[in-house]
Amino acid sequence: MAESKYRTILEAKSGELEALKDKAIKDTWQPIYHIHPQYGLMNDPNGLIQLNGEYHVFYQWYPYGAMHGMKHWAHVKSTDLVTWERLPVALTPTEEYESHGAYSGGAIEKDGQGLLFYTGNVKYEDGSRSANQCIAMLNRDGSVEKYTHNPAVQGVPDGYTGHVRDPKVWKENDTYYMLLGAQRENETGALIVYESSDALQWSFKGEVKTSLPDFGYMWECPDYFKLDGKDVFVFSPQGIKADGHNFYNIYNVIYAVGTFDVESLTFEMEYYREIDKGFDFYAPQTFQDESGRRLLFAWIGNPDVDYPSDEYGWAHALTLPRELSLEGNELVQKPVEELHKLRDQAVHFRGTLKNEEVIIDEATNNAYEINMTFREIGAKQFGLELFNSKEEELRLVFDTEKQEVRLDRSSFHHQYATEYGVVRSEKWTASNEVDVRVFVDKSIVEIYINGGKIVFTSRVFPKKDSKSAVNVFAEGAVDYRIDYYGMS
Ligand code: FRU
Structure with a gap:
C-alpha cells in the first residue's frame, strides 16, 4: 500500500530522513544563498518576525519528498538576514484540530514574546474539509509551544466553505485583528476578519468590502499593512484568467493600495497590480522589523506544478528578503542592504x-x-x-x-x-x-x-x-x- 502523505516527521522510519538528506544534497540545482529545505518540499513563508534582534522565518514543509502532504512549520533564524541557522521543526501537526497539517499564518509580538498563528487543516473521509485557527508561543530561546486552549477559532463562519485559512494578525488601537483568506459558499474568494482584545480569544467581525468582489474562487495568504501613508492588501487569488501582461502563472499574487477603515471593514481601493512578473512566485508574507522596515519574503514556486528537481526529493526556496516602499501607488521592492555581505x-x-x-x-x-x-x-x-x-x-x-x-x-x-x-x-x-x-x-x-x-x-x-x-x-x-x- 502506498505510504500515506499525512505522516508527521515523528513517524519517520529508521534511516529515512538521512536517506532523504543524502539524495537532496547531490542536486547541483540546490541554491547556496536562498533559504530552502535540506530535503522535502517547502512552500509558503510563515510566522515572519524579528524578536529580540533575531529574525525568525518559518515555512510550510513536508519532509518526505517533493510533494504536498502533511505540512509542518520548519524554522530558521538569523541576526543579519544573510546567514541562517536551522532550528528544530517548530510545529508538528499531532493534534486532532490540525489532523491534516499545520497550515500557513503570521506572527506578532506580545509582551516580549512571539505569538504564531496558523491554520489547523482538517480533512474528512467524504472529501470535505474544515479549518481551525490555532496559536503557538515563540519563546525568546527560539522554542515553540502550542497554546493549550487551541483551537483559538474552531471551524469556519456561516456563509463560507471549509477553505478559510492563513491568519495574518495585527494590532490597531488596542484591538487585535486576524485577517483570513476565505471562499464564500458561492465559490468566490474573499477576505474575512476576526477581532480580539487579547490575541487569544477571537470573535468573527465580518468580510472586508473591496471593489474586487468577484476575483477568482479562493484568496490565499492575505496580508495587510500600512506603508508610506496608505493601506495595502496583498493576497494570492486562485482562478484568475491571464490578460495582457498579467496573471499567467497557475495562481497569482496581487497587491491593492487604498484606504482601509478597520471599523467598517471598508477598503476604498485606488489601484491593484501583480506583485511579481516572474514564472515562480507565490504566497508572500510581510512583517515590520525592529528598525521599522516592511520586509517581504515569498515562496519561489507554484502550487500544483512539478519541477525538474523533484527527482532529488526536495523542492523550492524563499525569495531574498525585500524592503517595500510605495512610489505613488506603485509598490517598490528592494533587496535588503544586508545582502551586500554576500x-x-x-x-x-x-x-x-x-x-x-x-x-x-x-x-x-x-x-x-x-x-x-x-x-x-x-x-x-x-x-x-x-x-x-x-x-x-x-x-x-x-x-x-x-x-x-x-x-x-x-x-x-x-x-x-x-x-x-x-x-x-x-x-x-x-x-x-x-x-x-x-x-x-x-x-x-x-x-x-x-x-x-x-x-x-x-x-x-x-x-x-x-x-x-x-x-x-x-x-x-x-x-x-x-x-x-x-x-x-
Ligand atoms: C498557499 C497554501 C495556503 C495553505 C498552505 C498549505 O500556498 O495553499 O493557503 O495554508 O499553502 O501548505
Missing part, C-alpha cells in the same frame, strides 16, 4: 555596445549578483542573457518598439509548467536609462528593474553539465555599466 570582489565592465555582445565568463558557477545600468539607449532591443551556454539561455529583453520587457525561458532543455507559457512580460516605457539588478543562485533568478518597480522571480534548470556565461546584447547602440559580484 558579495565577493567586484568586476567592472563599461562601454558602448553596437549590434554586438559582451560576455561575462566569470559567471560559470551561477552564483552571482549583477548591478547594471543601460544608458544612451539607441537600440530597438537590448538586454541580458543569463545562464547562457550556447544551447540554453534565459533572455531578458527590453523592447523599445513594443514598450515591454520580456523574460523568455523557452530554450531550456528541462522545461516545466509550459502550459502556462514560456515567456513573461511587463509594460515598460523606454527612457534614457534603465537599471537592472540580478541575483542568480544555481536555479533561481531574481531580477529587479528600475530600482525594484518591476520584478521577475523565476526558476530555471540549466543542463547539469553546461558552462554558463552572461551575455549583454543590443540591436543598435547602448552604453552599459556592469558591476559583477561572485557570491560564495
Whole structure:
C-alpha cells in the first residue's frame, strides 16, 4: 500500500530522513544563498518576525519528498538576514484540530514574546474539509509551544466553505485583528476578519468590502499593512484568467493600495497590480522589523506544478528578503542592504555596445549578483542573457518598439509548467536609462528593474553539465555599466 502523505516527521522510519538528506544534497540545482529545505518540499513563508534582534522565518514543509502532504512549520533564524541557522521543526501537526497539517499564518509580538498563528487543516473521509485557527508561543530561546486552549477559532463562519485559512494578525488601537483568506459558499474568494482584545480569544467581525468582489474562487495568504501613508492588501487569488501582461502563472499574487477603515471593514481601493512578473512566485508574507522596515519574503514556486528537481526529493526556496516602499501607488521592492555581505570582489565592465555582445565568463558557477545600468539607449532591443551556454539561455529583453520587457525561458532543455507559457512580460516605457539588478543562485533568478518597480522571480534548470556565461546584447547602440559580484 502506498505510504500515506499525512505522516508527521515523528513517524519517520529508521534511516529515512538521512536517506532523504543524502539524495537532496547531490542536486547541483540546490541554491547556496536562498533559504530552502535540506530535503522535502517547502512552500509558503510563515510566522515572519524579528524578536529580540533575531529574525525568525518559518515555512510550510513536508519532509518526505517533493510533494504536498502533511505540512509542518520548519524554522530558521538569523541576526543579519544573510546567514541562517536551522532550528528544530517548530510545529508538528499531532493534534486532532490540525489532523491534516499545520497550515500557513503570521506572527506578532506580545509582551516580549512571539505569538504564531496558523491554520489547523482538517480533512474528512467524504472529501470535505474544515479549518481551525490555532496559536503557538515563540519563546525568546527560539522554542515553540502550542497554546493549550487551541483551537483559538474552531471551524469556519456561516456563509463560507471549509477553505478559510492563513491568519495574518495585527494590532490597531488596542484591538487585535486576524485577517483570513476565505471562499464564500458561492465559490468566490474573499477576505474575512476576526477581532480580539487579547490575541487569544477571537470573535468573527465580518468580510472586508473591496471593489474586487468577484476575483477568482479562493484568496490565499492575505496580508495587510500600512506603508508610506496608505493601506495595502496583498493576497494570492486562485482562478484568475491571464490578460495582457498579467496573471499567467497557475495562481497569482496581487497587491491593492487604498484606504482601509478597520471599523467598517471598508477598503476604498485606488489601484491593484501583480506583485511579481516572474514564472515562480507565490504566497508572500510581510512583517515590520525592529528598525521599522516592511520586509517581504515569498515562496519561489507554484502550487500544483512539478519541477525538474523533484527527482532529488526536495523542492523550492524563499525569495531574498525585500524592503517595500510605495512610489505613488506603485509598490517598490528592494533587496535588503544586508545582502551586500554576500558579495565577493567586484568586476567592472563599461562601454558602448553596437549590434554586438559582451560576455561575462566569470559567471560559470551561477552564483552571482549583477548591478547594471543601460544608458544612451539607441537600440530597438537590448538586454541580458543569463545562464547562457550556447544551447540554453534565459533572455531578458527590453523592447523599445513594443514598450515591454520580456523574460523568455523557452530554450531550456528541462522545461516545466509550459502550459502556462514560456515567456513573461511587463509594460515598460523606454527612457534614457534603465537599471537592472540580478541575483542568480544555481536555479533561481531574481531580477529587479528600475530600482525594484518591476520584478521577475523565476526558476530555471540549466543542463547539469553546461558552462554558463552572461551575455549583454543590443540591436543598435547602448552604453552599459556592469558591476559583477561572485557570491560564495
Ligand atoms: C498557499 C497554501 C495556503 C495553505 C498552505 C498549505 O500556498 O495553499 O493557503 O495554508 O499553502 O501548505
